Amino acid sequence: MSRLMDTRSNSIAPYAVAILMPLLALLGTLLFAPLLVRTTLLFFIIAVIFSGWYGGFWPGILGGIISGVLLDYFILGERHSFVLQAADIPVLVLFAFVVIIVSVIEESRLRTERALRQSRDQLQIVLQGITDGVIAQDKNGEILFANDAAARLAGLSSAQEMMTTPIQKIRANYENFDVDGTPLPFEKLPTKRAITEGIGGEIDFRWHLVKEGRTRWMNFKSSPVFDQRGQPQMSINIMTDITEDKESEVKLQNAHQRLQTMLASINNGVVATDTEGHIDLMNPMAETLTGWSVGQAIGKPFEDIVALKSLLPDETIVSPVQSILRDKQELNVSTPTELISKDGVRIPIGYNAAPIKDQFGDIVGAVMVFRDVSDRQKAENERNQLTLLLASQQKRLENVLANVPGIVWESIISSDNQEQRIEFVNRYAERILGYTREEWLATPNFGQKIIHPDDLESSQKEGQEIFARGDLSAAIQFRCIAKDGRIVPIEAHYSILTDDKGKVIGSCGLMMDISQRKSDENAIKQSALDLKRSNEQLEQFAYVASHDLQEPLRMITSYLQLLERRYKDKLDQDASEFISYAVDGATRMKALINDLLAYSRVKTGEQDFARFDTKTALNQAITNLQITIAETGAQVTVDSLPPILGNEAQFIQLFQNLLSNAIKFHGDEPPKIAVKAERSGSVWKFSVTDNGIGIEPQYVERIFIIFQRLHTKDVYPGTGIGLAICKKVVEHHGGRIWAESTPGTGTTFWFTIPAASWSK
Structure with a gap:
């Protein structure tokens, strides 16, 4: 109805009502005249009030004038006449006063109502236009008002739908969670307390829309609205979507954490200040180098914490922070500088500084990064020493190479493998072939040009075959033509140079003049x-x-x-x-000649070697000595003996001489001889042991020399050649022979033969 009245206030409807209402009042007065003896003005007063209420001041006045005219003509005094009687004048005056009062009051009411209505409409426009959700709830929690933003946040289509939907049904659409992820009951929201206790509140929480499956961060504020008695009547709630702010906050926290981690992990000290030069950031390395903790340094002037001193005489260092704040540009320092820590320790450092700017380019502080260069200085000193040492060693190497009796060289092969260029050659090359170092270095494929034409192809082929087998080094011989035309035989030892991918990039080596060797x-x-x-x-x-x-x-x-x-x-x-x-002398001469003949027949080559069983050779020797063995009652025991590669006839003579020697030099007991063999590494170790008279220790080496005898021929006959023959046979087979003896107990003759010999 208020909207209808507002529409008609700018049309003729109020004045039509002002005309119609007095006519209706006249009709009512005439109809109910018997009942309105003393209240003939009642209906006309109601008509004036209604006209004023509906149209305001002027419609009320119009209704009053028409009512006065109708009263004068139809009701008061002489009817159907405009002649007034004295008694009616006070009535009309009173009526006119009432009309004026009523019109003024209604006009005031209408103006107030219009102002309120306009304010409400403006407020509603504002509430609908803001992005925050606004909800008014009564004591039961039901929604009295909601804007469209609140409806969108709640997952509803419009504010009207939100205001007409029961609160429990709305709450079923979403879940609340605290900052740490704990479920947040609706009773914990500040709305409850605002309505029940009249205390407003604010909270940040996560709002999860179940149906849509999305989660948003919300800031929820509640304020109570009180009635005339001061009791909370409703709650006004403002919901703000702060998801982007929260995400930005998390990103900022992550960035801050990353920054802190980076600052804590780097080996450089970092100190930042505000625009006044007071420290507001310091990383752990800066704490270590300066000796000040963060808690001690924050808020203090930079110069009080980071004390710098130039290592150059008569030079003072200006505070880098003050220079940055004054000049507003980066500062890179090459001056040797010392940092004096809190404990007075002097540390050589290198540093640079730069201004800190905000998003608008304004300087908001300064930062200095410094590092301990003690190790670098030490390394630099060591590097300088190594450089000097390297130069010295290089000089020595050049001197050595210059006097190496050979041509030391290094060459590089072109990428297309068509050209080989000498990169280095020593001075000695000129002494061997006559060509200067400059000629070696300046001439491509110089190595091929100095090799004798008859040897070039064969030497290249030989080298290629060696490298084709996978060898990276080779030694080949060829002839070179010296500068003066001499033919010089050369032996070259060289290696292939490869890169990290295995590609051949060159070679190096040594070429020696082997004229004397040839x-x-x-x-x-x-x-x-x-x-x-x-x-x-x-x-x-x-x-x-x-x-x-x-x-x-x-x-x-x-x-x-x-x-x-x-x-x-x-x-x-x-x-x-x-x-x-x-006769005896002639017989001994014959034996000596036979032994000399046997000794001379022991050859030193392997061309007569063949595989044979040493036990077979031993058995033949025993057969040859059968008569002597029978006469002396000798006992010969034999273990298993191995097959070897050698001269079987010489081994028969070897065993025969050793057995004969053991039988000859026996004691009072009949001879007992044991022949054995055992494997010892890469050789077979043979032993011939007897129980004879033995040998004095000082003679165990002498007995193997030709014609050496330890006894006279009257006591023990012989020529002194037998053991010399044994020694020659064993050495012929690549072994050695020796004796171990205890006088009066017996002697053991040992000899070795290579075990691998039989497989040759």
């Missing part, structure tokens, strides 16, 4: 031929000599024995004895 090798070859020829002649001589010498010995022996038989009875005792001595 000459020596030729001399050695000639000496070897001469020695071989001499040995063959010596063997031939020994063989011929042994046969030629045995013939006259046989003749001498035969005629002496014939003389002894024919003239035995005619000769005296001395003559018989003399003849016996001559």
